[in-house]
Amino acid sequence: MKITIIGATGMAGSALVNEALRRGHQVTALARSEEKLAKLPTDNPALTTHVQGAFTLSTADLQATDVVIDAFATAPSLAFQHVDLAAHLVAQLRETTSPRLVFILGAGSLQTGDDHHLFVDDIAKDPNAASFISVPQNQLKELNFLRDVDNVNWVGVSPAANFHPGDAVPALLGTDELLVNAQQESGTSAGTMAVAILDEIEQPQHHQVRFTVADK
Template sequence: MNITIIGATGMAGSALVTAALQHGHSVTAIARSAEKLAQLPQDEHLTTRAQDAFGLTKADLSHSDAVIDAFATAPAQAYLHVDLAAHLVAQLRETTSPRLVFILGAGSLLTGADHHLFVHDIEQDPNAAAFVAVPQNQLAELTFLRTVTNVNWVGVSPAADFHAGDAQSALYGTDELLKNDQGKSETSAGTMAEAIIAELETPKHHQVRFTVADN
């Protein structure tokens, strides 16, 4: 499978590059920094491109079987999550390939007895002002994606704590914030990467969001 990874040098993106190569896929890694791309593991099945994701065209994307949006940005520009999703969808309207995969936030998941949005809990954090724009805009990103019916897309949300780390055994869900038996709501980048590659190899979700957490 030919997989394009946008944001390939970030926490999630670099884990995806590693996982995809380990599974025998060919990877095109896209990021803004050529210097950071050069730090990815050398592999004959890895191609790197230093490019602004907003410059990607249908021709750039169409050679891939899947395009994964692992884009990350500063909270002050969190709206770019929505803008990039809209750009990628616009390039691929009325297509079934490549498949678009979006890494979303945990804020759009439901939690509590009343099934409220987790982003509302995040907003109560006294330090939230520094970062809350990211989960708010990734909720907006999912809201937009749910209107898209003519592109082959899927979204994946991590648990509350999304951090670097190796893959663990995983819990899967749909729209509820997951916790393991110890009450922890965590997803490692390795777990996220393995979940996405598994979804690409054996599709189980179409035009919906699912969630994965460390068991």
């Protein structure tokens, strides 16, 4: 398939580029830094890189591909752009079924505990929360926005609490509850996330909902 990855040079995005290439897909990697794009495996003829801001993607740009993965990341001070980019992509693709949009959301919008409270409320108790809480807060707003979208082919994916670099390991899958493995760890490597997303792209199991993946 033709897969476009927004934020392709980040932790999640670069793992996705590698996994998609490994599976033989045609990959278009978008990012704002030419220098960072050059560190992707650009010797692979299946990879195309573009320096392009995602807010300039038109309907025609998007419809040139089968799947668009939004792995956008930005500074906490601009975290509202998570919402605005989702709204931009959705607005370009109203009343279409292709491309499929895959949004990487944070763990904050997952539920946890016996009372099923939002995990973002736990994150907010971190002594350093003020410096980064805007990111999970806005990724929750992004999911709230997406849940009202019924005429675009979208799916959301959340990692577990600790989203970290690393190769894929066997995975746990869930829907809206924060996952914890048998060792009581709640983590997802970028590799595990990439495998789960490529599995979902190749064999769709979720439609207009968010699912979650964790390291087993």
